Amino acid sequence: MYQKYSSLILLCLLFLNAYPQDQEKAILKTFHSISSHDLLNDATELSSAKYGGRLSGSPGYQAAALWVADRLKQASVKPGLNDGSYFQYFPNAYTDVLNPGSVTLLAGNNNPRKEYKFPDDYFPGSNSASGTVSGEIVYVGFGISAPELGYDDYKNVDVKGKILLMETGLPYIGNDSTLLKWEKYSYHRYKFQRAKELGAAGFLYVSKIANPNTSYLEGFVYAHIGETVAEELFDGTGRKYSETNAAIKKNIQPNSFVLNKKVQISASTKHFPDSRSCNVVGIIEGSDPKLKSEAIILGAHLDAVGSPGCLFPGALDNGSGSVDILAAAQALAASAVKPARTIIFIFFGGEECGLYGSSKSVQSPVWPKEKVVCMINLDMAGNGTGFRISNGKSHPDLMRPFADANEKYLHRDLISSETRVNFGRPRTDAAVFDKAGYRTLSLGTTGTVKPVYYHHPLDNTDALTPEIMEDAAKLLYLGILGLAGNKNISIQ
Ligand SMILES: [Zn+2]
Incomplete structure (x- = not known):
C-alpha cells in the first residue's frame, strides 16, 4: 500500500515537474480543446456513403485520402513525403x-x-x-x-x-x-x-x-x-x-x-487490376535542435472494406483510429508547447487488402529507421470505457508518459501487455513494423459498451462511443508530447 501511494505521488510530481506551470497551463488549454463532438463529426464524414466504404484502390478511398490530407494541411501539419506530397503510392488492385x-x-x-x-x-x-x-x-x-x-x-x-x-x-x-x-x-x-x-x-x-x-x-x-x-x-x-x-x-x-x-x-x-492506392503521411518537425532528428510514428489504417452488396461504413474499423490520430495531429500542431522530437502521422491504405500500406512504409521509409523511436498504431479505438496498450509492458520507457497522462488527467482503466511473439502471419500494421524491427505500441479500447459489427454493414457511427475517442486523442496528445521530450528514451 505504502509503495503504491509513494509511486502515485512520485508520478504526479514527475508530471508537474516535467513542465513549468505556464507551459502546463498552455498544454491543458489544447488538451481541453479536443472534443468528442468534433471526433464524431469526423468519423461520420469518413463513414459516409460518398467514400463508398473506403475500399483501398477505389475512387472512394482516394477521396477519403484527399479529405484527410486537406485536414492535415488546414492544421499546418506538413506533407510527409520528400517531394512535398502527402501521398505515398503503391499498386493496389481492387x-x-x-x-x-x-x-x-x-x-x-x-x-x-x-x-x-x-x-x-x-x-x-x-x-x-x-x-x-x-x-x-x-x-x-x-x-x-x-x-x-x-x-x-x-x-x-x-x-x-x-x-x-x-x-x-x-x-x-x-x-x-x-x-x-x-x-x-x-x-x-x-x-x-x-x-x-x-x-x-x-x-x-x-x-x-x-x-x-x-x-x-x-x-x-x-x-x-x-x-x-x-x-x-x-x-x-x-x-x-x-x-x-x-x-x-x-x-x-x-x-x-x-x-x-x-x-x-x-x-x-468489376475488377480493376491496375489501380493504385496510397498512405497519407503528415509530419510535425521537432522543436529541439538535437532531438528533432528522431521521430515517433503514429499510424492508423484509413481504408475499410468497401461496399460489397451495400455500404460497409467502417466506422469503428478503422474510422475511429483514423480520427483519433487526426485529432492528436491537430492538437500537437496547435499546441503552444511543441513536441521536441519529430512526429510522423501515417494513415495507411491497403490494410484490409493485405497490409499493403504499412509494408510500403517499411520498404520505403519516410524517416530513417534507426532514427525512429517507435511506431504507435491505432486500430478499432472507439468503443468502450478504457484503454489497452499492447506491448506496453515490454517497453516501459515508451509506456510511461501514457500511463502518467492517464493517471493524472484521464482516469480511465488502462491495461497493457507484454509483446507476444506471433508465429503466424502478421495481422495488423503494427505487426508489419514489429517484423521490420521497430518498437511498437498498439492503442485500443476496452470495456466495450456497444455491439461490435466487424466487417459488417452495421459498423456505422452508432457503434462508436465518442467520449472514449476524445480521451484516446487526449491520451495521444499528452503521451506523445511527453515521449517526444524525454531525453532518456533510447532508440531501438
Ligand atoms: Zn482494422
Whole structure:
C-alpha cells in the first residue's frame, strides 16, 4: 500500500515537474480543446456513403485520402513525403461488387430450393469474379494440401467442377514454432489458388465478414456464409458442421466429403487490376535542435472494406483510429508547447487488402529507421470505457508518459501487455513494423459498451462511443508530447 501511494505521488510530481506551470497551463488549454463532438463529426464524414466504404484502390478511398490530407494541411501539419506530397503510392488492385448477387440451394432438378438472404445469411465475395456457377457441394475442411506436414484436405475427394465449402484459417491452432510450418497455408490467396488449380468451380467460405484480402481469379466465383448456413448445408448428411470442424482441429486430420447438395452462386463485379492506392503521411518537425532528428510514428489504417452488396461504413474499423490520430495531429500542431522530437502521422491504405500500406512504409521509409523511436498504431479505438496498450509492458520507457497522462488527467482503466511473439502471419500494421524491427505500441479500447459489427454493414457511427475517442486523442496528445521530450528514451 505504502509503495503504491509513494509511486502515485512520485508520478504526479514527475508530471508537474516535467513542465513549468505556464507551459502546463498552455498544454491543458489544447488538451481541453479536443472534443468528442468534433471526433464524431469526423468519423461520420469518413463513414459516409460518398467514400463508398473506403475500399483501398477505389475512387472512394482516394477521396477519403484527399479529405484527410486537406485536414492535415488546414492544421499546418506538413506533407510527409520528400517531394512535398502527402501521398505515398503503391499498386493496389481492387474489385467493385456491383450488387449482392445470390446464393441459392438447388433441388435435384436444379430448381431453386432456398434463396439465402443478404446480408443475414451470406456476403458476396469481395474479390469474386462476375458470373454464375453451380454444382455439387464438397466440404474440403481448410482447403490445404501440405504434403510435408502429412495433411491434405483434397486427398479423397474429386473437386473438379464442384462448389467447395471451406474454412478460413488453419487446422493447427497453437501459437508456437510449429505454426511457422503452417503459416503459408493460412493465406486466403493460397486457398483460392489451390482450389482453382484443382478445377473447383467456386466456393462458399465459412466466415461471414467482408474481406478484400483475397485474390481475384478469372472466372472464380465465391461467397461468404455464416456458420448457421454451413450447419444447414450439413443437414441430412448424418454429421454436424460444428463437430466436423472441431474434430479436424482436434486431430489435425482432414475430414472432407461430398454433401449431396447443389448450390448456385451468382456475383456481379468489376475488377480493376491496375489501380493504385496510397498512405497519407503528415509530419510535425521537432522543436529541439538535437532531438528533432528522431521521430515517433503514429499510424492508423484509413481504408475499410468497401461496399460489397451495400455500404460497409467502417466506422469503428478503422474510422475511429483514423480520427483519433487526426485529432492528436491537430492538437500537437496547435499546441503552444511543441513536441521536441519529430512526429510522423501515417494513415495507411491497403490494410484490409493485405497490409499493403504499412509494408510500403517499411520498404520505403519516410524517416530513417534507426532514427525512429517507435511506431504507435491505432486500430478499432472507439468503443468502450478504457484503454489497452499492447506491448506496453515490454517497453516501459515508451509506456510511461501514457500511463502518467492517464493517471493524472484521464482516469480511465488502462491495461497493457507484454509483446507476444506471433508465429503466424502478421495481422495488423503494427505487426508489419514489429517484423521490420521497430518498437511498437498498439492503442485500443476496452470495456466495450456497444455491439461490435466487424466487417459488417452495421459498423456505422452508432457503434462508436465518442467520449472514449476524445480521451484516446487526449491520451495521444499528452503521451506523445511527453515521449517526444524525454531525453532518456533510447532508440531501438
Ligand atoms: Zn482494422
